[in-house]
Amino acid sequence: MKFTKKFLLLLFLFCSVFSLALACTDELTVHFIDVGQGDSVLIQTPSQNILIDGGERSAGPTVVKYLQDQGVNKLDLVISTHPHSDHIGGLINVLKAFPVKEVIDPAIIHTTKTFEDYLTLIDQKNIIFTPGRAGMHRELDDGISMFIHHPTKPSNAHLNDASIVARIEFNQVSFLFTGDAEAISEMEMLSNDAVLQSTILKVGHHGSTSSTSRIFLDTVDPAVAIIMVGTENKYNHPHTEIISRLQKNKVDIYQTDLHGTIVVSTDGKTYNIKTEHHLETEGQFVGSIKSDKYHYPNCENAKTIQPHNLIWFSSVAEAKKAGYKPCGGCKPPSK
């Protein structure tokens, strides 16, 4: 009898510790979906699916398919950062394809057919509609919180600066989603003393110089920057000035035009980044425009070269002609 009680107690203790350990491995996964020029981010907590933006209208089917492939059958929350078509366009297909519990947007009017179709769907499907304002806070799941830092007083005179900026925090790992918020919004958040420091920054306005001001970047102090941008877009995004600013701050840069869809998963302590495309080998040897060494593509030193700095050589002669010397680590041939 005594033994049984002790045994049960031990079993109980074991189970509690075990289930605690299980709870600790619960993950937050954030998918930066490659929708070309535009934003679309799927956030999956252990119990919720949240979508921030849906790319252009033409990207709608891509987003719907991506969500279905992740096993999404309902969305607990859709955040539309602001009414520009490269953010809300694709949401029309999304709102048609999935049951959506709630939409948060800046609640300002924009006179386009896309915006009208979007509003009509929210109305027809009886979706809870909440104007997003700085100071809002939601508990998404155990230990996972979302804070809205912007806007305070949105105006339809400048839609980018009406963008909803959300920060998601899971213990030591955090994400800042800035939509197309520009420097004026960044200054506003800084003066409101919003907690901005984040591990991963979704770079504002597709890497345009309109956003990611120096002081804002220094305050967010991210380890990783994600730029959502289309190949050869007409705006020339991302601007080289922003790329060099991020590099100067030693931020790892990922871009949807180069890496395709980027998936960040975290247990709240560490994070792991998976990309759809790996940098293709485009020559026999590789170098960085920032150094004078050439490497084998699989050299550990070569793997740290940022995509924008890569330079490929088809032969040793070509590398030497460009003034490059063999790396001492991977030791490629010198002639």
Ligand SMILES: [Zn+2]
């Ligand atoms: Zn945009």
Ligand SMILES: [Zn+2]
């Ligand atoms: Zn915009």
